[in-house]
């Protein structure tokens with residue numbers, strides 16, 4: 571009998587994950603799975619559960635939670651020869667990964683997509699010893715993104731990031747960054763480097779319209795020191811999907827990136843606080859099999 575592990579974070583989003591558990595179990599059982607349920611209680615539980623699922627050759631892992639739970643889960647696939655398929659029921663406040671894969675943001679609809687026979691092989695990012703699903707941010711703006719409160723995320727969605735971001739840009743806090751990529755070296759002062767695998771970052775689905783989850787590329791945006799006027803126009807470009815064309819934004823794609831600074835600079839990985847610089851980034855092309863909705 572195929573085995574499915576459901577990894578559920580009861581604290582995600584509006585704390586409604588447990589309300590959906592029964593339906594997920596029923597649906598997976600209808601598909602012929604034997605289901606075991608693992609509830610997270612603290613940081614890294616999801617990683618350890620997923621490691622167990624790999625070692626015990628589970629066929630499917632389903633996360634019920636937000637991007638943080640997903641990030642911890644995919645880190646459990648690290649260096650595992652057997653990697654179960656992944657199903658995603660997005661219950662967080664932003665759910666960038668579900669947005670990028672067109673998985674419905676409505677929980678009941680997302681649960682129904684677990685019936686889908688469509689599976690997509692998606693890239694995983696590597697940042698130092700860790701994996702990431704969606705985005706790495708470095709710079710003073712990344713620090714303020716980590717400071718966005720859960721209340722603001724629930725209330726304002728993507729705009730919570732814009733609010734913190736604009737506050738930070740107004741303060742003109744930048745750090746000198748040295749970014750080595752396949753096409754050369756970027757050197758200068760910047761409030762933010764964004765390295766993304768998917769189109770959706772912070773709930774802005776048009777941030778990186780060219781980024782495909784399976785293109786094997788890191789999509790990099792470096793924002794130069796901005797005046798208040800340019801901050802507003804950059805905000806508009808972000809909303810309209812033209813960020814890479816903004817005159818104060820440099821955009822490049824790469825398979826490997828290193829980021830250094832003489833300053834101590836914080837980072838944010840998949841929406842949570844990440845390691846300090848320096849960073850070494852890479853990509854594992856088509857590393858994970860994710861269930862996505864049927865076409866049409």
Ligand SMILES: Nc1ncnc2c1ncn2[C@@H]1O[C@H](COP(=O)(O)OP(=O)(O)OP(=O)(O)O)[C@@H](O)[C@H]1O
Nearest residue numbers: 581582583610611613635636637638639662663664
């Ligand atoms: N039982 C728990 N109580 C509190 N925190 C938990 C619990 N289980 C896991 N966590 C932690 O909660 C973090 C955030 O979870 P998750 O991303 O699912 O929800 P969210 O923050 O509401 O959503 P989003 O990331 O979309 O904003 C996880 O990274 C994990 O470390």
